[in-house]
Amino acid sequence: MSRQNFSKILRDEVFKWNAATLMGGVSGVRIDERYQKDREQGLMYYCENCKFCHTDKKYFDIDHLVPDKQMQGTGRPSNIWQNAIVLCKSYEAGTRGCNQTKGSANWPPPGVGLARSRRDLDLNYADMHERAPNTQWP
Numbered sequence: 001m002s003r004q005n006f007s008k009i010l011r012d013e014v015f016k017w018n019a020a021t022l023m024g025g026v027s028g029v030r031i032d033e034r035y036q037k038d039r040e041q042g043l044m045y046y047c048e049n050c051k052f053c054h055t056d057k058k059y060f061d062i063d064h065l066v067p068d069k070q071m072q073g074t075g076r077p078s079n080i081w082q083n084a085i086v087l088c089k090s091y092e093a094g095t096r097g098c099n100q101t102k103g104s105a106n107w108p109p110p111g112v113g114l115a116r117s118r119r120d121l122d123l124n125y126a127d128m129h130e131r132a133p134n135t136q137w138p
């Protein structure tokens with residue numbers, strides 16, 4: 001289980017930041033014309049690992065990244081919270097959401113995420129190979 005010590009206010013802010021990032025465009029994310037308006041209006045969220053995109057927050061959760069010390073030198077664009085990430089969250093057994101598979105590790109293992117297991121839900125139509133690998137992450 002992921003730690004859940006983000007306040008509701010902070011969670012809302014992190015989700016807002018996530019949606020705003022998507023509004024500005026994220027490498028490896030391509031949104032169908034039908035949903036561009038949602039993205040442009042800040043109503044869409046994305047998993048920072050597999051780039052799964054959806055307008056419903058229920059498919060996402062906020063988790064801690066790594067201890068601040070480990071953040072140094074990772075090249076990650078920093079946000080004001082520095083240590084919060086939005087990851088996709090699975091509901092059905094075996095769908096391997098990035099948040100669940102991350103566990104207490106610093107980052108989810110390769111090959112997981114709703115982007116792979118629930119393509120039917122994913123509003124991002126970019127192929128997996130276009131979704132930049134997270135080689136810059138610890």
Ligand SMILES: [Zn+2]
Pocket residue numbers: 047048049050051052087088097098099112113114115
């Ligand atoms: Zn994911």
